Amino acid sequence: MVPLDETDRRLLDGFQRDLPLAPQPYAAMAAALGLTEAEVIARLASLQEAGAVSRVGAVVRPNTAGRSTLAAMAVPEARLEEVGGLIAALPEVNHCYEREHRLNLWFVVTAGDAAGVAAALARVEATTGLPVLDLPLEAEYRIDLGFPLRWT
Amino acid sequence: MDEADRRIVAATQDGLPLLPRPYHAVAEATGLPPGEVMARMERLLAEGAIRRIGAVPNHYALGYRFNGMAVWDVEDARVDALGARIAALGLSSHCYRRPRHPPAWSYNLFTMVHGRTREEALGAVEEIAAVLGDAVRAREVLFSTRILKKTGLRLAG
Numbered sequence: 395m396v397p398l399d400e401t402d403r404r405l406l407d408g409f410q411r412d413l414p415l416a417p418q419p420y421a422a423m424a425a426a427l428g429l430t431e432a433e434v435i436a437r438l439a440s441l442q443e444a445g446a447v448s449r450v451g452a453v454v455r456p457n458t459a460g461r462s463t464l465a466a467m468a469v470p471e472a473r474l475e476e477v478g479g480l481i482a483a484l485p486e487v488n489h490c491y492e493r494e495h496r497l498n499l500w501f502v503v504t505a506g507d508a509a510g511v512a513a514a515l516a517r518v519e520a521t522t523g524l525p526v527l528d529l530p531l532e533a534e535y536r537i538d539l540g541f542p543l544r545w546t
Numbered sequence: 547m548d549e550a551d552r553r554i555v556a557a558t559q560d561g562l563p564l565l566p567r568p569y570h571a572v573a574e575a576t577g578l579p580p581g582e583v584m585a586r587m588e589r590l591l592a593e594g595a596i597r598r599i600g601a602v603p604n605h606y607a608l609g610y611r612f613n614g615m616a617v618w619d620v621e622d623a624r625v626d627a628l629g630a631r632i633a634a635l636g637l638s639s640h641c642y643r644r645p646r647h648p649p650a651w652s653y654n655l656f657t658m659v660h661g662r663t664r665e666e667a668l669g670a671v672e673e674i675a676a677v678l679g680d681a682v683r684a685r686e687v688l689f690s691t692r693i694l695k696k697t698g699l700r701l702a703g
Binding site for chain 1: 547551552555556558559560561562564565566567568569570580584587588590591594595596597598599600601602603604605607608609613615626629630632633636640641642643644645647650651656686688689690691692693694695696697
């Protein structure tokens with residue numbers, strides 16, 4: 395677990411959203427946090443380096459600039475390494491998790507359009523010989539505030 | 547979204563550069579004036595195409611090691627109203643409706659919960675269950691056991 399100090403926590407609590415759309419957004423953050431612009435940039439860089447922050451940027455609504463789906467497969471235990479490795483290596487796959495379930499492999503496929511998503515799923519079925527459950531998004535219920543972090 | 551909007555999203559999907567003027571860097575990458583980059587992002591934010599702009603935490607690295615996908619079979623007539631209420635609770639990071647595929651899959655509501663312990667994540671599931679009440683016919687929690695890949699949104703092409 396990445397250790398964070400009080401300032402890192404204030405930074406994460408205050409700026410999971412509302413990074414200013416101003417020419418110098420980090421300077422605006424610095425003013426709110428009582429730091430200098432250079433300190434904010436250095437902290438963000440080290441939080442990113444340590445993996446505590448995956449990126450500073452925009453969270454885009456799904457299916458806005460492309461198409462994606464959630465896919466699930468029931469992979470025999472003996473083939474999990476092989477199939478999991480194969481799927482994780484696909485450029486269209488951005489998330490791939492093993493989960494505790496009969497459907498034990500879950501992944502998100504993203505492409506420029508619906509045909510690209512369908513082609514990637516068809517390729518997975520053809521390569522592995524296993525059926526893929528296609529669970530596209532039908533509605534997203536908006537989580538506007540981000541998931542609040544609890545520090546204690 | 548028009549072509550210029552898509553160029554902006556593509557240029558920012560890996561994150562903004564940690565430079566004093568990050569939107570100017572995006573402007574350079576997209577060939578748009580900086581003022582237009584900021585104005586377009588402001589508009590995409592107002593329209594909801596951009597959800598938020600900020601530091602995106604990696605919950606796993608922050609100690610939230612238990613990631614549960616809680617799935618629910620919720621009455622069709624009530625799922626949208628209940629989904630909106632669940633999203634507002636702040637107990638889940640994602641809340642989606644997806645199609646059922648009986649008999650392999652009978653769940654239509656997906657909520658992602660996170661905890662530093664399994665019990666903490668399951669506590670959030672119980673709070674969600676209390677709100678869903680008798681609209682739920684069945685549910686399961688699928689904890690992740692291994693992350694094989696996790697990257698930000700990538701656009702093909």
